[in-house]
Amino acid sequence: MPEEPESRPSNFVRDIILDDLKTNKFQGRVQTRFPPEPNGYLHIGHAKAICLDFGLADEFGGHTNLRFDDTNPSKEETEYVDSIMEDVMWLGFHWDGLFYASDYFEQLYAWAVQLIKAGKAYVDDLSADEIRKYRGTLTEPGKDSPFRNRPVEENLNLFERMRAGEFPDGSRTLRAKIDMASPNLNLRDPVMYRVLHTEHHRTGKNWCIYPMYDYAHGQSDSLERVTHSMCTLEFEDHRPLYNWFIQQLGIFPSQQIEFDRLNLTYTLLSKRKLLQLVQEKRVSGWDDPRMPTISGIRRRGYTPEAIRNFCGAIGVSKTNGSIELAMLEHFVREDLNKRAPRVMAVLRPLKVVIDNYPENQVEEMDAVNNPEDADAGTRKVPFSRVIYIEQDDFREDPPKQYFRLSPGREVRLRYGYFVTCTSLVKNDNDEVVEVHCTYDPATRGGNSPPDGRKVKATIHWVSAAHAVDAEVRLYENLFACEDPNRTSEGEDFTANLNPLSLEVLSECKVEPSLAVATAGSRYQFERLGYFCADRDSPAGKVVFNRTVALKDTWAKIEKKGK
RNA sequence: UGGGCCGUCGACUAAUGGUAGGUCAAGUGCCUUUGGAGCACUUUGUCUAGGUUCGAAUCCUAGCGGCCCAGCCA
Numbered sequence A: 001m002p003e004e005p006e007s008r009p010s011n012f013v014r015d016i017i018l019d020d021l022k023t024n025k026f027q028g029r030v031q032t033r034f035p036p037e038p039n040g041y042l043h044i045g046h047a048k049a050i051c052l053d054f055g056l057a058d059e060f061g062g063h064t065n066l067r068f069d070d071t072n073p074s075k076e077e078t079e080y081v082d083s084i085m086e087d088v089m090w091l092g093f094h095w096d097g098l099f100y101a102s103d104y105f106e107q108l109y110a111w112a113v114q115l116i117k118a119g120k121a122y123v124d125d126l127s128a129d130e131i132r133k134y135r136g137t138l139t140e141p142g143k144d145s146p147f148r149n150r151p152v153e154e155n156l157n158l159f160e161r162m163r164a165g166e167f168p169d170g171s172r173t174l175r176a177k178i179d180m181a182s183p184n185l186n187l188r189d190p191v192m193y194r195v196l197h198t199e200h201h202r203t204g205k206n207w208c209i210y211p212m213y214d215y216a217h218g219q220s221d222s223l224e225r226v227t228h229s230m231c232t233l234e235f236e237d238h239r240p241l242y243n244w245f246i247q248q249l250g251i252f253p254s255q256q257i258e259f260d261r262l263n264l265t266y267t268l269l270s271k272r273k274l275l276q277l278v279q280e281k282r283v284s285g286w287d288d289p290r291m292p293t294i295s296g297i298r299r300r301g302y303t304p305e306a307i308r309n310f311c312g313a314i315g316v317s318k319t320n321g322s323i324e325l326a327m328l329e330h331f332v333r334e335d336l337n338k339r340a341p342r343v344m345a346v347l348r349p350l351k352v353v354i355d356n357y358p359e360n361q362v363e364e365m366d367a368v369n370n371p372e373d374a375d376a377g378t379r380k381v382p383f384s385r386v387i388y389i390e391q392d393d394f395r396e397d398p399p400k401q402y403f404r405l406s407p408g409r410e411v412r413l414r415y416g417y418f419v420t421c422t423s424l425v426k427n428d429n430d431e432v433v434e435v436h437c438t439y440d441p442a443t444r445g446g447n448s449p450p451d452g453r454k455v456k457a458t459i460h461w462v463s464a465a466h467a468v469d470a471e472v473r474l475y476e477n478l479f480a481c482e483d484p485n486r487t488s489e490g491e492d493f494t495a496n497l498n499p500l501s502l503e504v505l506s507e508c509k510v511e512p513s514l515a516v517a518t519a520g521s522r523y524q525f526e527r528l529g530y531f532c533a534d535r536d537s538p539a540g541k542v543v544f545n546r547t548v549a550l551k552d553t554w555a556k557i558e559k560k561g562k
Numbered sequence B: 001u002g003g004g005c006c007g008u009c010g011a012c013u014a015a016u017g018g019u020a021g022g023u024c025a026a027g028u029g030c031c032u033u034u035g036g037a038g039c040a041c042u043u044u045g046u047c048u049a050g051g052u053u054c055g056a057a058u059c060c061u062a063g064c065g066g067c068c069c070a071g072c073c074a
Helices: A012-023 A044-059 A078-090 A101-117 A128-134 A152-164 A213-223 A233-249 A271-279 A294-300 A304-314 A325-339 A441-446 A512-516 A553-561
Strands: A031-034 A063-068 A098-100 A121-124 A173-176 A191-195 A209-211 A228-232 A255-259 A349-354 A363-368 A378-383 A386-390 A410-413 A418-426 A432-440 A461-463 A468-475 A502-510 A522-525 A529-533 A542-549
Touching: A012 A044, A012 A228, A012 A255, A031 A044, A031 A228, A044 A063, A044 A228, A044 A294, A044 A304, A063 A078, A063 A101, A078 A294, A098 A101, A101 A121, A101 A152, A101 A173, A101 A191, A101 A209, A101 A213, A101 A233, A121 A152, A152 A191, A173 A233, A191 A213, A209 A213, A213 A233, A228 A233, A233 A255, A294 A542, A304 A325, A325 A522, A325 A529, A325 A542, A349 A502, A363 A441, A378 A461, A378 A512, A410 A441, A432 A441, A468 A512, A502 A542, A522 A542
Parallel strands: A031 A063, A063 A098, A228 A255, A349 A432, A468 A542
Antiparallel strands: A121 A173, A173 A191, A191 A209, A349 A386, A363 A378, A386 A461, A410 A418, A418 A432, A468 A502, A522 A529, A529 A542
């Protein structure tokens, strides 16, 4: 433990651990767990939990288990198990133990028998519907089930036969005998086991009764001697039940601590809804770069560091709020700015002919790979008479404050030359299709000329003869409104989908060095944004996903002018 | 409505009875071979009302507002 007081901002969970350490509550141990249900892919909200669970244990020399909460065989699959392990590792965390709640089925069963014998659990013959009716409401107490006071021997016999498969799905449950009048609905004799004749992804056909979350989770924590069991706020009401089982069983007293789940503007963090998007093919899959899943944002080009920094910055509390997406984007830009090599790419090409440049000449210009990283070195970029520039970088009739190329104006071609626009060519639709310029040989490399002449804009370009064809996928928010859950009558969240969330540009021209870009490599396309090579390569083209655009001051000025 | 939890700049989060601070966003300027990055500066906040106290974001009381719970989901 460092002598200096920690300078990092604390949070209430850390404070609890600090306090427990001080009072020696758990003999100085910190044991956590990350307990995903393998019924979907992990998303950025899980990343927050992962950073908390693993991060806090790491900080105090503790341990973290990865435990799959696989108590409901009807929703769970190994595909999800695999993706979850991959995502946790990719985020940069290492679990100590790898467990499954299903590892504990036998122990859980034995404990259930123990509770039956102690008169704390009973087999109920009520149907799901009847159970609901007997439960009462928020304001009215429930009623005891007519089967609540069955003799222990009968309960034992029935529970054994439930396990043996004698009863159909839904016919009987095992319930904890607590208090049907409790103001906390979770304590009104919660179901511990249900009959489910369904094959389990790990235990196969061994079981036809499965424990409920409330009965499995705390006991699993206890078995792993978890000291600090972090979960989200909605489980706050379950804590008394979590503690009840542990106390009745007299087992290791794990401690549940609830924190606020992550909410992000313009995005949905619900596995159920993300699954719906996948199933309805509103996105290409769980790893569609527009998805807030770990696999989606990985494919989009986010780095684990950026995500971890983000999770550290947003903090942990019990306040129900929503983080602005801009905050996440800030941390990707911050990280990528330091590490992404710069390259030149033209997304919407406009042909430029430099009339006074020798017809067949090619010059290899020196370009800096990353101004933020001296070690990144330089590379050569070919320059020639015909180049492409961005359509956005030319205006026939430039508005105020527009500094880029326009008739009669001189700009710098980055690492190239100063060029002045002399004329333009239009098509029948009055669109500019070609621009003619002259260059100043005294500005080679983009250097200012001896006369000290200044230019207000520097634009990027690609030599036409050397350009590599590429496809670029531009992404906008998947949802068009800040809170995708807010819908008008009769609509569901899919009504808020942003129809413009994906724009495919297939005529892009990128500098030759990108011909060999491998899937997953990240670049900054100068003046445009950060891009990540995708594994897709339709028609042999290189494909890039836009991770996030660069901050665009001009766009702001232009918007304000309107 | 019974119960549980939560209210601090526009957003997120610190301050643990003693100077309301940080990050993001927004704005202004500097700088710039990316209108990027960087740097500097600026704006904006303790839900309300009472009380305790020399002193309250913090403690107490009462309001107000928000979130969660009536799955054999987790």
